[in-house]
């Protein structure tokens with residue numbers, strides 16, 4: 145049987161200052177890790193909730209985002225021959241031409257700084273192509289009326305976007321649109337948008353084109369075939385599944401993860417040194433105690449184990465505190481300014497189980513790497529010399 | 535009564551320091567009968583502690599043989615000696631070497647953690663050991679709350695809690711005043727006479743020596759003479775050969 149945990153625990157308390165400093169360092173590393181990764185996880189979760197594998201988003205060749213894509217009506221007509229397009233009960237093809245613009249709306253909050261909100265002009269068919277969009281309050285906009293419905297995230301973050309409120313739209317931001325409803329979209333990116341009738345938006349901006357066409361297929365398995373057709377000579381437009389499209393928008397999260405990894409890597413090295421330093425000091429001041437344990441019959445291995453347990457005790461409890469700290473931001477809301485669409489996506493920070501696991505893994509590694517050399521030194525204590533009178 | 539005797543034959547111990555040979559023991563012979571209480575005396579630096587360490591398996595001899603009961607220590611690896619120590623030897627040092635963060639009872643319990651034993655069995659053993667050394671009422675005290683004599687009693691309880699055959703004591707009263715020393719020596723006497731432990735004790739103090747059945751003198755690497763203590767006759771005959 146090994147040395148009891150109380151033994152390690154009390155020894156840590158003896159060297160209170162050194163232990164708490166190291167504890168603090170590891171706590172900070174873990175908290176930074178969790179918070180930064182929760183940004184990435186939040187954005188990714190929001191974008192992942194967006195898009196269907198059987199929806200193909202058609203853009204102008206060369207455009208990577210709806211905001212930079214322009215499709216004229218004659219071009220739009222070419223895609224009706226695309227194989228595998230789903231139909232509704234009345235036999236209408238599920239093709240949704242959509243016009244994306246933006247407008248600046250002040251945020252809710254003391255400073256009320258304005259931000260770009262995405263406006264999507266849609267036809268009725270859009271609600272069949274994006275079945276996740278569900279009205280939760282009020283009613284739908286009427287054709288030909290200056291009315292909008294707003295996503296829940298947009299309503300909660302911008303001024304005057306509740307039902308009965310108003311928003312200024314149009315080329316010279318001079319047309320008043322009334323908010324008549326609020327919708328959800330399964331937590332996806334659409335919830336950060338404002339929707340209105342496509343013709344009303346086109347009128348307000350004097351645009352005669354659409355930005356994109358969302359095509360709903362009968363079966364996700366046919367997406368590849370459909371995309372090949374649209375990219376081919378018959379249509380010559382850019383096409384991707386919505387899932388891929390939103391995945392690409394989340395490249396930013398990959399950068400966050402990469403930068404976090406680098407930062408945490410550097411901080412972890414510091415933490416390892418802090419742990420090693422604390423443990424070396426502990427080993428050196430306990431040489432006689434170690435020699436006594438060896439005399440009693442504790443093996444080298446049990447000494448190594450005991451000191452590793454001691455350093456893991458620091459790093460893992462610090463990890464728990466770091467996770468607890470980061471959980472305080474869990475669920476808090478953030479804006480993500482997409483640099484491809486220049487509109488703001490709302491998302492919630494998420495401390496996911498994966499993040500917690502990686503924090504625990506990191507703390508374990510820091511404890512092991514920091515503790516190993518001191519533990520080995522402890523196990524090599526020369527019994528006889530250490531037992532001699534100081 | 536312990537059945538473990540000790541036999542050293544032609545034991546040599548050479549330390550190396552800066553490539554220099556420091557011979558400490560040079561062909562030493564010693565036989566200690568089972569259940570005997572032997573006192574080891576000699577000038578400082580003569581190798582008394584070294585001899586104790588060899589018998590306890592803390593170090594290995596450069597030459598010769600060291601047998602404790604069935605254990606031929608010179609043939610055992612470091613790892614084997616470590617495991618052997620935990621069952622067969624109890625050490626008592628001048629410096630006590632208690633773990634400061636643990637209570638008296640927890641210090642005494644330490645050696646038992648190497649045995650497969652239930653926690654209640656361990657508690658029972660610890661209680662008995664503390665009773666033997668007369669410290670039942672100090673079980674929950676930390677070492678810094680104890681006097682030197684009490685600390686040494688805890689160390690003795692720790693040495694006997696595994697019921698070892700042999701007790702090796704290196705100047706156990708070196709840091710204690712005369713009265714406390716006497717109490718500690720009485721305790722060792724008790725362990726020898728009542729519990730039949732084989733004891734080898736190093737001391738500088740002639741009065742301490744009077745507690746043993748026999749005193750051997752170490753000088754210049756060998757045991758050069760011995761005296762029997764007429765006040766404490768012993769059963770088995772054992773001689774420096």
Ligand SMILES: Nc1ncnc2c1ncn2[C@@H]1O[C@H](COP(=O)(O)OP(=O)(O)O)[C@@H](O)[C@H]1O
Pocket residue numbers: 529549550551556558576577578579580581582583584585
């Ligand atoms: N590890 C060592 N390296 C070198 N010399 C040592 C070592 N340990 C002990 N010695 C030497 O061996 C001699 C005997 O030491 P020791 O057994 O402690 O003597 P005693 O206990 O009789 O005072 C001393 O001269 C001491 O300096």
Ligand SMILES: [Mg+2]
Pocket residue numbers: 582583584704
């Ligand atoms: Mg000595």
